[in-house]
Amino acid sequence: MKIGILGYGTVASGLVDIIDNNKDKRDISIEGILVRDVKKHEHRKHADVLTDNIEDIFKKDVDVIVELLGGLHPSYEYLKRAIENKINVVTANKDMLAEFGGELVSLAKENGVCIKFEASVGGGIPVLKPLIESLEGNEIDSISAILNGTTNFILSKMYDENLSYDEALKQAQDLGFAEANPEADVMGYDAGRKLSILSTLSFNKRIYWKDFYLEGINKIEPKDIEYAKQLGCKIKLVGRSKINNGKVNGYVRPVLVGNDDIISKIDNEFNIIVVNGDFLGEVSFVGKGAGKDATGSAVYADVLDIYDNRLNNVDAFIKEKVSVDKVVSSECKALIRFKKPQKDKIIQIIKDKFKEAKVIAQDDELAVVVDAPSECAINDSIKFIEDNNYCEDASKILKLS
Amino acid sequence: MKIGILGYGTVASGLVDIIDNNKDKRDISIEGILVRDVKKHEHRKHADVLTDNIEDIFKKDVDVIVELLGGLHPSYEYLKRAIENKINVVTANKDMLAEFGGELVSLAKENGVCIKFEASVGGGIPVLKPLIESLEGNEIDSISAILNGTTNFILSKMYDENLSYDEALKQAQDLGFAEANPEADVMGYDAGRKLSILSTLSFNKRIYWKDFYLEGINKIEPKDIEYAKQLGCKIKLVGRSKINNGKVNGYVRPVLVGNDDIISKIDNEFNIIVVNGDFLGEVSFVGKGAGKDATGSAVYADVLDIYDNRLNNVDAFIKEKVSVDKVVSSECKALIRFKKPQKDKIIQIIKDKFKEAKVIAQDDELAVVVDAPSECAINDSIKFIEDNNYCEDASKILKLS
Numbered sequence: 001m002k003i004g005i006l007g008y009g010t011v012a013s014g015l016v017d018i019i020d021n022n023k024d025k026r027d028i029s030i031e032g033i034l035v036r037d038v039k040k041h042e043h044r045k046h047a048d049v050l051t052d053n054i055e056d057i058f059k060k061d062v063d064v065i066v067e068l069l070g071g072l073h074p075s076y077e078y079l080k081r082a083i084e085n086k087i088n089v090v091t092a093n094k095d096m097l098a099e100f101g102g103e104l105v106s107l108a109k110e111n112g113v114c115i116k117f118e119a120s121v122g123g124g125i126p127v128l129k130p131l132i133e134s135l136e137g138n139e140i141d142s143i144s145a146i147l148n149g150t151t152n153f154i155l156s157k158m159y160d161e162n163l164s165y166d167e168a169l170k171q172a173q174d175l176g177f178a179e180a181n182p183e184a185d186v187m188g189y190d191a192g193r194k195l196s197i198l199s200t201l202s203f204n205k206r207i208y209w210k211d212f213y214l215e216g217i218n219k220i221e222p223k224d225i226e227y228a229k230q231l232g233c234k235i236k237l238v239g240r241s242k243i244n245n246g247k248v249n250g251y252v253r254p255v256l257v258g259n260d261d262i263i264s265k266i267d268n269e270f271n272i273i274v275v276n277g278d279f280l281g282e283v284s285f286v287g288k289g290a291g292k293d294a295t296g297s298a299v300y301a302d303v304l305d306i307y308d309n310r311l312n313n314v315d316a317f318i319k320e321k322v323s324v325d326k327v328v329s330s331e332c333k334a335l336i337r338f339k340k341p342q343k344d345k346i347i348q349i350i351k352d353k354f355k356e357a358k359v360i361a362q363d364d365e366l367a368v369v370v371d372a373p374s375e376c377a378i379n380d381s382i383k384f385i386e387d388n389n390y391c392e393d394a395s396k397i398l399k400l401s
Numbered sequence: 402m403k404i405g406i407l408g409y410g411t412v413a414s415g416l417v418d419i420i421d422n423n424k425d426k427r428d429i430s431i432e433g434i435l436v437r438d439v440k441k442h443e444h445r446k447h448a449d450v451l452t453d454n455i456e457d458i459f460k461k462d463v464d465v466i467v468e469l470l471g472g473l474h475p476s477y478e479y480l481k482r483a484i485e486n487k488i489n490v491v492t493a494n495k496d497m498l499a500e501f502g503g504e505l506v507s508l509a510k511e512n513g514v515c516i517k518f519e520a521s522v523g524g525g526i527p528v529l530k531p532l533i534e535s536l537e538g539n540e541i542d543s544i545s546a547i548l549n550g551t552t553n554f555i556l557s558k559m560y561d562e563n564l565s566y567d568e569a570l571k572q573a574q575d576l577g578f579a580e581a582n583p584e585a586d587v588m589g590y591d592a593g594r595k596l597s598i599l600s601t602l603s604f605n606k607r608i609y610w611k612d613f614y615l616e617g618i619n620k621i622e623p624k625d626i627e628y629a630k631q632l633g634c635k636i637k638l639v640g641r642s643k644i645n646n647g648k649v650n651g652y653v654r655p656v657l658v659g660n661d662d663i664i665s666k667i668d669n670e671f672n673i674i675v676v677n678g679d680f681l682g683e684v685s686f687v688g689k690g691a692g693k694d695a696t697g698s699a700v701y702a703d704v705l706d707i708y709d710n711r712l713n714n715v716d717a718f719i720k721e722k723v724s725v726d727k728v729v730s731s732e733c734k735a736l737i738r739f740k741k742p743q744k745d746k747i748i749q750i751i752k753d754k755f756k757e758a759k760v761i762a763q764d765d766e767l768a769v770v771v772d773a774p775s776e777c778a779i780n781d782s783i784k785f786i787e788d789n790n791y792c793e794d795a796s797k798i799l800k801l802s
Contacts, residue, residue: 136701
């Protein structure tokens with residue numbers, strides 16, 4: 001089988017290694033690798049097929065185009081053209097899928113080719129294929145996941161070594177886990193895009209990532225971690241989406257996760273995806289969410305599926321977008337911190353409003369854990385307290401139930 | 402697509418429910434269900450296609466035969482005949498695969514049909530397909546797993562409620578988790594068969610289940626659990642196999658698992674399979690290891706793969722059997738208990754033999770944790786102590802590293 005690869009970054013290197021490593025088992029020939037600057041890559045494997053001209057790839061009459069350029073453009077245009085030319089495509093590009101997934105999947109169906117994107121969620125973890133193929137008989141009603149290794153690494157460092165957010169971010173950047181501009185990771189955008197792909201496939205409705213409630217980890221303080229420990233919890237950036245009577249609710253946000261929850265065990269660069277199906281019950285997938293070889297392994301699996309003619313449909317991407325409820329409307333617990341508080345007043349209000357409210361600290365601030373009928377009830381109380389100037393500033397972190 | 406189902410027990414009921422539940426999405430017609438006694442099932446769904454005569458199933462010209470009878474015979478004969486008649490087959494029968502897997506897979510290849518058996522390992526957890534298809538580019542070098550829900554339930558009860566083995570087994574039987582004759586579960590045979598299927602697929606060598614070291618949980622005492630807690634561990638029936646320079650080592654046995662290990666988090670009827678690939682690193686699959694609906698969901702996924710023509714090869718089953726080393730030959734830790742000990746003598750021997758040895762209890766018995774260069778070194782010391790009558794009885798439990 002003849003393939004063309006667009007891009008020669010980290011994941012592409014991993015893919016090339018795996019293809020070379022399995023040469024005796026699978027006859028896959030790399031016909032072209034598109035790079036911006038051929039000179040820069042001349043010392044690398046397969047230097048003879050490097051090109052900076054996309055036309056060279058299309059000229060080679062390849063069976064599969066693997067897009068690993070990242071970004072929206074020109075990835076989108078290249079994939080569109082490939083599909084229109086009836087070439088199967090593989091991509092790891094969650095940003096592009098989040099924007100143009102519906103259009104590309106629809107186009108692929110029209111042209112009788114396949115678009116595969118296992119590596120776009122959970123790096124090397126086989127999760128999309130099991131979800132699409134192995135769980136097909138199930139109605140899936142919820143997903144809970146850690147989908148971003150960078151933030152999980154930062155939170156693990158803060159928990160294990162009592163670092164501040166800035167210190168942990170710096171370490172992540174020094175080690176190459178976080179980018180110079182870490183916004184997409186730390187603000188939850190990356191996890192949101194992945195959650196939207198998972199939710200779209202699981203709920204069979206098109207769910208747009210920006211419709212989730214997205215909150216980053218950049219405001220997490222050592223004091224939050226301290227409280228979490230006191231409560232027998234860790235703080236994790238969790239992506240969660242649920243469907244109930246056709247209504248979707250979802251977020252990516254830092255939450256408190258109890259130490260007895262499997263999600264709390266997933267540290268550093270590891271990811272977990274927990275899916276709940278009506279027949280199957282809860283099933284979890286855990287592994288490295290990023291990295292050259294792990295992600296390369298997922299891309300390679302997609303290429304092999306095409307090689308072996310194991311294809312599947314993902315109609316969900318073509319469906320109409322549904323609205324997503326951003327607030328937790330069921331019973332929930334939260335840690336609330338009030339800075340410069342009028343303690344007695346606030347405690348009274350909290351105790352009046354919630355069936356359970358526990359004060360866990362009152363030094364220069366007041367920290368309480370409340371048991372609320374919904375997130376709105378918590379927000380209302382905080383607003384009332386702030387409006388009356390009973391504190392200077394309030395923040396909350398939900399607990400995963 | 403037309404299917405015939407052999408057997409109408411728990412898993413078959415689950416399968417039938419899922420097929421009926423997805424009727425609007427997938428056109429699968431149940432042409433026949435083979436039972437021993439038609440009368441007994443007359444009140445059930447699809448009673449019109451019940452039969453006690455296998456010929457009725459073959460007469461219907463079905464596309465797939467799903468074997469859910471269990472046991473070796475006549476399951477083996479029926480599947481063989483189906484394959485020879487060029488009918489695809491799906492089975493959940495690990496006992497039969499463990500015995501006749503090689504022959505049936507080979508026959509299926511000859512006849513250009515497919516034999517699928519996702520439900521044979523890990524109940525509803527999608528693990529065989531991810532292993533075969535998604536991890537194909539990887540060399541897998543180890544598997545660690547909890548593969549039997551019954552024993553995991555018993556061990557969880559012993560840990561959580563301080564029950565004796567007999568009490569916990571009784572509860573498991575009363576709740577329908579354990580059979581009247583629980584031997585296959587509690588002695589590790591069931592887990593051994595599943596581990597052999599996983600290992601065969603992972604290492605691409607035919608591995609026979611009886612070649613593993615198999616030790617049951619029936620000798621675990623409340624005192625073992627107590628020591629485990631003291632050491633920050635749980636006791637789990639772990640199946641573990643490793644390949645190193647072509648040599649396979651494997652066991653199913655109760656081991657101490659540290660509380661920080663994800664395996665220790667898997668309680669009650671849940672299963673976990675942790676696989677280590679050279680590119681992917683560690684990837685784990687967690688879910689219900691048994692049960693009508695979960696297992697039915699896995700069987701249904703196999704049926705759909707055939708429906709959608711997504712097939713795969715499992716050459717590994719056809720390979721020659723390899724020998725398996727039953728003793729842990731690398732560094733390992735173990736808890737050793739000596740009953741009626743001559744304490745000073747034993748402590749002296751232990752301290753001389755091992756670089757690290759910690760006494761954790763010495764009341765009416767002596768309990769030590771040793772750090773040994775291999776399991777043989779531990780066995781040798783125990784034998785020496787017993788031969789010299791320095792204790793009445795000694796037992797050991799390895800710690801998972």
